[in-house]
Amino acid sequence: MSILRPMRATDLFEFNNINLDLFTETYSNSFYLSYLAKWPDLCATQTTPTGRLMGYVIGKSEGQGTDHHGHLTALTVAPEFRRLALATSFMSNLEFASSSSTHHGYFLDLFVRCNNLVAIDMYEKLGYTVFRRVVGYYQGIGGGPDGEDAFDMRKCLPRDVERKSIRPNGKNIRVKPSDVWF
Numbered sequence: 001m002s003i004l005r006p007m008r009a010t011d012l013f014e015f016n017n018i019n020l021d022l023f024t025e026t027y028s029n030s031f032y033l034s035y036l037a038k039w040p041d042l043c044a045t046q047t048t049p050t051g052r053l054m055g056y057v058i059g060k061s062e063g064q065g066t067d068h069h070g071h072l073t074a075l076t077v078a079p080e081f082r083r084l085a086l087a088t089s090f091m092s093n094l095e096f097a098s099s100s101s102t103h104h105g106y107f108l109d110l111f112v113r114c115n116n117l118v119a120i121d122m123y124e125k126l127g128y129t130v131f132r133r134v135v136g137y138y139q140g141i142g143g144g145p146d147g148e149d150a151f152d153m154r155k156c157l158p159r160d161v162e163r164k165s166i167r168p169n170g171k172n173i174r175v176k177p178s179d180v181w182f
């Protein structure tokens, strides 16, 4: 049986099988460590019984007032463990934690490459909708632009009773990366 557990710093030495993927961003060690230190309940991994990492999720909590929300920073599953509902389960847990009394967010949001159709379909199936399109959001290796746009997708959490954090026709609303901050 596989094990769902909080992510640990030593997992960074073990996740190459997951991160060698075009749609998976790899960040600096300090980036991951800051997440583990600040939002340990929003970072999780699933392992095989022998300890091999199958996938992970990292998230954070940010924003003020009714913009206070959970943010999915990375979600990825190793190719050999896909279509087993791991990502669905990671998202469900992140939504639960982002709604908890600790974080109590109004919504959960994420950025996804506009050509990542598998992920977009999955998020839509899970109830996420496009809030806006961020033109040229993604930077390439070494910090240079690769120029690809991101969809900023959102799902209301129970605290947003009036569902004010989402809107229709978000795909047609284009913003610059500098417009996206909390």
Ligand SMILES: CC(C)(COP(=O)(O)OP(=O)(O)OC[C@H]1O[C@@H](n2cnc3c(N)ncnc32)[C@H](O)[C@@H]1OP(=O)(O)O)[C@@H](O)C(=O)NCCC(=O)NCCS
Pocket (backbone or CB within 6 Å): 021, 023, 024, 075, 076, 077, 078, 081, 082, 083, 084, 085, 086, 087, 088, 089, 110, 111, 112, 113, 116, 118, 119, 121, 122, 125
């Ligand atoms: C996107 C990703 C996280 C999905 O992980 P997963 O564990 O395979 O997803 P799930 O098994 O929970 O799939 C949920 C649903 O998404 C859809 N889906 C997932 N992968 C799919 C595929 N390859 N083709 C078609 N639909 C797919 C299906 O509707 C699926 O439900 P079903 O299996 O009952 O039909 C995984 O493919 C991945 O790691 N991709 C690379 C990294 C990435 O793109 N991350 C997202 C960046 S924002």
